[in-house]
Amino acid sequence: MPFEELLAEDGRVEPRDEMPDAYRRTLVRQIAQHAHSEIIGMQPEGNWISRAPSLRRKAILMAKVQDEAGHGLYLYAAAETLGVDREDLLDQLHTGRQKYSSIFNYPTLTWADVGAIGWLVDGAAIVNQVPLCRCSYGPYARAMVRVCKEESFHQRQGFEILHTLSHGTPAQKAMAQDAVDRYWWPSLMMFGPPDDDSPNSAQSMAWGIKRFSNDDLRQRFVDMTVPQAEILGLTLPDPEIRWNEERGHYDFGTVDFTELFEVIKGNGPCNAERMAHRVKAHEDGAWVREAASAYASKRSSEAVA
Amino acid sequence: MTSADYVLGLADDALVSAQRMGWWISRAPQLEEDLALANIGLDQLGQARSLLSYAGTMLDRTEDDLAYLRDDREFRNVWLVERPQTDFGVTMARLLLFSAWQRELYAALVTSSDATLAGIAGKAVKEVAYHLDHASQWVIRLGDGTDESHSRMQAALDAEWPYLDELFEGAPELRPAVLARIEQVVAEATLAVPEVAPVVGGGRHGLHTEHLGYLLAEMQHLHRSHPGATW
Amino acid sequence: MRDWPLWEVFVRSRRGLSHVHVGSLHAPDAEMALRNARDVYTRRQEGVSIWVLPSAEIVASDPGERDAFFEPAADKVYRHPTFYDVPEGVEHL
Numbered sequence: 001m002p003f004e005e006l007l008a009e010d011g012r013v014e015p016r017d018e019m020p021d022a023y024r025r026t027l028v029r030q031i032a033q034h035a036h037s038e039i040i041g042m043q044p045e046g047n048w049i050s051r052a053p054s055l056r057r058k059a060i061l062m063a064k065v066q067d068e069a070g071h072g073l074y075l076y077a078a079a080e081t082l083g084v085d086r087e088d089l090l091d092q093l094h095t096g097r098q099k100y101s102s103i104f105n106y107p108t109l110t111w112a113d114v115g116a117i118g119w120l121v122d123g124a125a126i127v128n129q130v131p132l133c134r135c136s137y138g139p140y141a142r143a144m145v146r147v148c149k150e151e152s153f154h155q156r157q158g159f160e161i162l163h164t165l166s167h168g169t170p171a172q173k174a175m176a177q178d179a180v181d182r183y184w185w186p187s188l189m190m191f192g193p194p195d196d197d198s199p200n201s202a203q204s205m206a207w208g209i210k211r212f213s214n215d216d217l218r219q220r221f222v223d224m225t226v227p228q229a230e231i232l233g234l235t236l237p238d239p240e241i242r243w244n245e246e247r248g249h250y251d252f253g254t255v256d257f258t259e260l261f262e263v264i265k266g267n268g269p270c271n272a273e274r275m276a277h278r279v280k281a282h283e284d285g286a287w288v289r290e291a292a293s294a295y296a297s298k299r300s301s302e303a304v305a
Numbered sequence: 306m307t308s309a310d311y312v313l314g315l316a317d318d319a320l321v322s323a324q325r326m327g328w329w330i331s332r333a334p335q336l337e338e339d340l341a342l343a344n345i346g347l348d349q350l351g352q353a354r355s356l357l358s359y360a361g362t363m364l365d366r367t368e369d370d371l372a373y374l375r376d377d378r379e380f381r382n383v384w385l386v387e388r389p390q391t392d393f394g395v396t397m398a399r400l401l402l403f404s405a406w407q408r409e410l411y412a413a414l415v416t417s418s419d420a421t422l423a424g425i426a427g428k429a430v431k432e433v434a435y436h437l438d439h440a441s442q443w444v445i446r447l448g449d450g451t452d453e454s455h456s457r458m459q460a461a462l463d464a465e466w467p468y469l470d471e472l473f474e475g476a477p478e479l480r481p482a483v484l485a486r487i488e489q490v491v492a493e494a495t496l497a498v499p500e501v502a503p504v505v506g507g508g509r510h511g512l513h514t515e516h517l518g519y520l521l522a523e524m525q526h527l528h529r530s531h532p533g534a535t536w
Numbered sequence: 537m538r539d540w541p542l543w544e545v546f547v548r549s550r551r552g553l554s555h556v557h558v559g560s561l562h563a564p565d566a567e568m569a570l571r572n573a574r575d576v577y578t579r580r581q582e583g584v585s586i587w588v589l590p591s592a593e594i595v596a597s598d599p600g601e602r603d604a605f606f607e608p609a610a611d612k613v614y615r616h617p618t619f620y621d622v623p624e625g626v627e628h629l
């Protein structure tokens with residue numbers, strides 16, 4: 001079935017189907033960027049594994065950061081069905097030719113940041129990712145189904161951390177509020193620029209890669225989050241948030257995208273550290289990867305001989 | 306009757322090991338290995354929590370009290386697990402020695418007359434069998450991989466070997482089986498069994514290397530900064 | 537230096553069910569592929585048995601020949617039980 005017909009019927013495109021080059025390129029770029037975000041996203045939270053304040057929290061956090069490695073892995077595999085190699089994608093990440101989500105260029109300064117990331121960052125990611133489970137490209141959609149199943153635990157554990165802190169000592173509550181103050185606006189930026197300013201969105205919607213606009217998803221996230229903040233007993237740092245009866249949505253203030261663009265350009269607080277950490281891990285591991293390949297080829301030539 | 310000190314020794318081995326293993330998550334040589342090392346760290350942390358909770362029933366303290374509020378002189382882990390490790394070969398050499406020993410130990414404890422300990426051992430013995438397998442796979446590949454990996458793996462093994470002896474303190478009967486297993490892997494890896502003198506460790510009596518203090522400072526700092534808080 | 541080869545992973549979620557394709561991963565050889573599959577794809581008790589095979593070894597039908605491959609089965613309605621009228625009152629058929 002030709003590509004256009006398939007899309008018109010809301011069918012799924014599978015790896016060996018014919019597809020326009022631009023569709024393939026867009027998917028590779030988006031899936032790779034998504035995969036990069038998952039693995040760079042291990043760092044800010046990984047930063048607290050050694051210092052988690054209880055053994056229960058330490059176990060949860062290790063499992064969570066491990067899940068993010070798994071998400072990266074599933075997504076690289078989805079990208080590879082389009083004819084690219086993971087090694088090449090990693091190379092593009094390491095040389096700065098492909099991006100990852102800017103949210104991970106913010107530092108985790110206190111334990112409460114681990115809570116704020118789970119609640120807000122994973123929460124925003126879920127809002128972005130749930131529609132991707134119905135993405136027109138089969139392998140990407142299937143990877144997202146697996147990812148989304150795992151994500152709900154991430155958001156809950158973040159919420160639980162903040163809930164415990166905000167019902168704890170005054171110092172703990174202040175820690176929680178400070179984290180939410182710092183992570184709220186960057187979380188809203190995770191949905192990308194406003195619709196009028198998002199040139200590629202229309203094409204992605206037509207291709208069934210994207211199902212909702214940036215602004216729609218951002219609104220959905222705000223609507224979901226505001227009542228949860230009330231239950232947490234924490235305030236969101238936006239005096240303009242109020243329920244709009246007419247729209248049936250919460251109104252909220254204008255996101256300052258100049259900051260987002262600065263961070264994307266590489267001027268965020270942690271861009272350099274995140275890249276250096278990632279590149280060092282990859283380079284330090286080269287001898288291990290080579291050794292395993294060498295061992296495998298010795299064994300297979302023995303088997304042939 | 307098992308002594309709390311004995312249980313703390315096993316608990317601290319697992320806890321300190323898990324603390325070191327957690328460092329690898331986001332730093333492994335390959336994405337698949339990030340997941341594998343995290344699984345091992347999570348198993349070790351789980352063992353530590355069960356054992357600390359059990360010790361806690363004898364001492365009337367919680368697992369977190371014991372993990373976060375003891376000083377290094379009160380920790381009972383062996384030196385093998387507490388030293389820094391940022392080289393994958395070292396981590397695999399150490400895991401080979403540690404899990405080979407744990408495997409024999411827990412297999413023996415499964416039939417302990419202490420039902421709680423036997424229960425913990427029954428779960429742990431399956432976990433450490435997997436750790437031992439993982440370490441063996443890697444030691445063999447690194448030993449019999451490239452020239453570079455061969456010499457790095459040999460150096461790693463040489464560096465960890467002196468700390469093997471301390472594991473047998475109080476249970477020398479485990480030594481033959483543990484050594485047989487390790488030596489079999491070392492041979493398959495085309496490596497040499499190190500001929501180095503053992504270090505006289507004192508971990509079981511609360512005498513540690515200088516490294517443990519730093520590890521605990523990092524691990525305990527937040528918990529101790531908010532006395533009495535819940536997390 | 538190229539990455540390790542790609543492997544496809546199939547997991548039997550419980551006894552009595554077939555192995556189902558769950559995803560792929562990179563591994564230097566078959567033994568490590570199996571272990572990696574355990575660590576990546578069964579962290580939440582998703583399986584009781586795993587198969588791995590090199591992705592390069594899979595022989596797949598060509599989507600361009602889909603019509604020739606699968607159309608001919610479309611008109612064999614008599615292969616399906618709902619094709620047949622069963623008189624009222626007949627049970628266990």
Ligand SMILES: [Fe+2]
Pocket residue numbers: 038067068071147151
């Ligand atoms: Fe994720």
Ligand SMILES: [Fe+2]
Pocket residue numbers: 068122151154
């Ligand atoms: Fe997540």
